[in-house]
Amino acid sequence: MSRSRTNSGAGELLVELRRETAVPLHQQLESGIRERIRQGLLRADTVMPSTRALATDLGLSRGVVVEAYQQLVAEGYLVSRTGGYTQVAPAAARAPQAGTKKQPSGPPRIDFKYSRPDVSQFPRAAWLRSIRRVLNETPHLSFAYLDGRGADELRMALADYLNRVRGTSALPENMLICNGFAQGSRLLLQVLAASGFQRLAVEDPSDNELRDVAETAGLKTVGVPVLESGLDVEALERSGADVVLVTAAHQFPTGAVASAETRAALVEWAGRRDALIIEDDYDAEYRYDREPIGAMQGLAPDRVVYAGTASKTLAPGLRLGWLILPSRLVEAMAAAKVVDDRGSPVLDQLTFADFVARGEFDRHLRRMRPRYRELRDALVDRLADRLPDLKPIGVSAGLHVMTWLPPDLSEDAVMRAALDRGLGVYGLAPYWVDRAGPAGLVFGYGGLTEAAVVEGIDLLADAVASVRDHS
Template identity: 40%
Template structure:
């Protein structure tokens, strides 16, 4: 007698038919069908999924099958459980942009309004140009494992709108005029408290300067330093290509200082003789190492002995999973540390909101540079962000995404173990990305290009290095679902083989 499983069964909901599912894979099949329906618009954001019991009865499967499929959508960030309101679609997968006519790359940069597209081999060149990140972001891909992006699908839209209504409901008409170029008093107070609570930094609101992200911090600081005769800022190697590009754009040289398992090698920094250095001590980019206690003391001695400036990019220090927090350098040596932070990894890069806490001798010059750059950052987003910080909403959101990011980090580690068995993994204890390295024998730009040709995007490690090193990839996991992570790493494993 045939089992119930062999009887064709279906549902009017999305015309689902459980007979189409492979044996033993009902939950996977159902989760994939639901994701597809969300991606192509048959299920819109805000739609409520059928009750698990109802859908299970219609499909003639166990309720556990439906519950497991819904749970996977929730873990992926596509749905959310709303108690008695049921399970609701909250985010759609990001669709790859349609290909557009290729453009001509020129030394002068892109033409106004250009659409960036290129063949994979043209994207991942050994010498990336000034517009490289625009080109990479626009390159079509089914799965984006590029680093530097948090879980954008979990942006707290409801909380943001609620805070925005409160701000607009109480904002005086004068609040819509030109404001303080340092930033609104409300956000500077909120940032000072946030830094005290979360990074151990004691700074008053008058010491905080609000900027358009860490990118603007680097531009303003470079202008100020050049005005004082500084011509170079040493950087970690490997270290952020983007940061290096910003500093070079403003006319500063960026001599490399090697990084090892304890962080930047301070002895070699001394040998370089540079008057300033940029570091990522809480979670070095891209290796993920934490600046060790001995190295911290060496770096602070270098600053006090030479009068050197430490530029501390605290880009994702709040995202940690398997280790306790480490204090910011600014908390220990305020007179020699220029601290930079932002909400790009906490909420979303599109907000373009960050802050800098500089030594007293640089603060006034930075404020002047900010004033004559743009008269100050947009005030309304600052007031909304201050509201989220002061009400505790930002910290609640951070706790939520930590759990989600940890699950995705774990999924990527499992996938690397399975599909890239010869790779060494770095930076797993914190952050939003992993770095994997391989034995020499090929160019990692070729690997990245081959992966992109198969629909998977990642950064070649060599982009972030000034000196030769082992080939590798920098793989972001925070903005991708567990399923996308597993599939993306599997594709990389295939092209590597």
């Protein structure tokens, strides 16, 4: 009868032993371990289970395991270390055999990929203090299943913060905590489609990730051009949309700021059409050369869904996002959240609530603004020095800038030449919705150092020169 178990020792080791065969058990164990090392499934320096633990787990005598280990040590597959533990020998371990999928090459050495804040500056000490307070002071019942909207403490802390800093009109009972904008927007579009909404208008150009989500939810997506003053509301009128997604405070990727006239026109459109505005306020806390601009939600709380996230301000890995909902959507959204995942992790919510309520969030943002501004200035200055025909726009806020490309340069050619030099730069092509718009580049700088920004633009200048030389 075939018999296999997984060990409970220092590391898992799945070995199949066939007790009905004439092959001794120690040889079967040797063969199983040897083959896994050859296949690269046990990597160099992996600590093996102790002989006693492995023998217990596999139902063997310890002597059988000792004999197998000794043989593999003699063959050079394992090494015995001081302290009585055994590891896979570095010389014996190898990568997976030929015929397996070739692994992709590593990332660029310098990468201007958008949506990367400087996670090295995450406020660990302040976050740890909040975790300790939560663990020491939170009642036991707070760790039970939550209302679909999320922890009361976080909804109250965020409502106070957003009303103060972003000019929203948020009520804690109308807020919903989600796992970042990705989950929040997906659930929202599903609820809207089920409620009878049919056509979603998005800025053109705009982030492309939400379009597939909208279509999966059953909504038709239509692009609306972006002007210097924000979304073209006249084009929105002609689109037939009944819901529109905007990044009004700092449009992605152009950086355009919706004017007061555009905001008023959007609200008027929503009221007249009985439509809905989704306001993605993804990086409005980072502003450098202009006064803060309040959120649209404060103008029309019954017509605007406000979406925010900690991804750009703290770290994307936290997966913390929030929605301020019109009252009529709260119940359906809370139910959708419960069905989707039973609620976001409560410890993270309560920690963030404490972090916000004690002013740590404000302090972190005050510390990061000058840091990001220095990176922005280094990028803009170096572009002016080395590539003066790439004029940056949308530089007054956020963690990215955009440049249009001159007619003699194509996005693909520049990106390929840059990648050959270990540099990641990214074109506008994926962001256009209903048209093939002008060529350009988007530079995310939040996760870079000033030296990397300067070197990156120098590499880009060399790449552009190479493209022009070969054209």
